[in-house]
Amino acid sequence: MIKIKNLNKLFYENSKKEFYALKDINLEIQTSSFVVLKGVSGSGKSTLLSLIATMDKPTSGEIIIDNESVAKLPDLHSSNFRAKKIGFIFQSYNLFNELSVKDNISIPLIPLGYSQKQIDEKVLKSLEIANISHKKDELVLNLSGGEKQRCAIARALVNDSNIILCDEPTANLDYDNSIRFIETLKELKKLNKTIIVATHDPIFDNLDFVDKIINIKNGIICE
Ligand SMILES: Nc1ncnc2c1ncn2[C@@H]1O[C@H](COP(=O)(O)OP(=O)(O)OP(=O)(O)O)[C@@H](O)[C@H]1O
Ligand SMILES: [Mg+2]
Numbered sequence: 001m002i003k004i005k006n007l008n009k010l011f012y013e014n015s016k017k018e019f020y021a022l023k024d025i026n027l028e029i030q031t032s033s034f035v036v037l038k039g040v041s042g043s044g045k046s047t048l049l050s051l052i053a054t055m056d057k058p059t060s061g062e063i064i065i066d067n068e069s070v071a072k073l074p075d076l077h078s079s080n081f082r083a084k085k086i087g088f089i090f091q092s093y094n095l096f097n098e099l100s101v102k103d104n105i106s107i108p109l110i111p112l113g114y115s116q117k118q119i120d121e122k123v124l125k126s127l128e129i130a131n132i133s134h135k136k137d138e139l140v141l142n143l144s145g146g147e148k149q150r151c152a153i154a155r156a157l158v159n160d161s162n163i164i165l166c167d168e169p170t171a172n173l174d175y176d177n178s179i180r181f182i183e184t185l186k187e188l189k190k191l192n193k194t195i196i197v198a199t200h201d202p203i204f205d206n207l208d209f210v211d212k213i214i215n216i217k218n219g220i221i222c223e
């Protein structure tokens with residue numbers, strides 16, 4: 001379970017003016033649930049996902065994941081935690097342009113101590129799930145936006161983590177690939193993964209397997 005208590009994230013605009021990107025967030029997300037995080041641009045969706053993923057630290061408050069308090073983990077611990085527990089599809093992909101698709105996807109496996117054979121098998125499986133196998137040897141530099149997004153999806157799934165955080169994962173996908181991705185999410189939910197999708201995409205409205213919709217406005221959760 002993911003428990004968030006009194007979470008605040010304060011930024012200093014132009015290093016001066018205080019700006020709360022997240023304000024007193026309290027949330028409980030059950031294990032194996034599928035949650036859609038909605039809100040207009042600038043409402044705090046990416047900020048919240050990055051705090052849950054321990055990629056950034058809150059100004060105050062707590063994040064407890066599987067009974068472990070993760071908000072203030074030292075960097076080395078948080079990168080270990082992420083490697084094992086989190087799959088993250090970044091809004092801006094965060095891929096290495098000069099590396100091949102296959103090499104990008106294998107990166108999350110490096111700290112986990114797998115053999116090359118195991119890495120190859122896992123990467124192939126992820127490539128297939130994300131429908132990007134045909135570009136496996138291509139440099140990311142040469143991919144279209146939707147292909148990069150599928151590469152980012154494959155990378156997020158490769159470590160078989162129990163928590164999958166998706167930031168606008170269909171923003172650059174065509175309809176068929178969006179539907180395919182939604183089917184993938186449905187399968188992952190059946191495997192008891194906890195999934196949070198931040199999105200504007202109306203394709204996530206009215207899905208029959210959504211457990212919770214969270215609306216966020218100006219950094220505040222509106223139930
Ligand atoms: N490092 C930062 N310094 C200052 N302000 C920031 C920083 N990161 C985010 N913000 C601000 O926090 C607010 C929330 O940003 P966030 O990226 O979480 O929004 P979002 O809901 O994901 O928006 P979008 O739908 O456009 O992706 C925005 O106003 C943004 O400008
Ligand atoms: Mg965002």
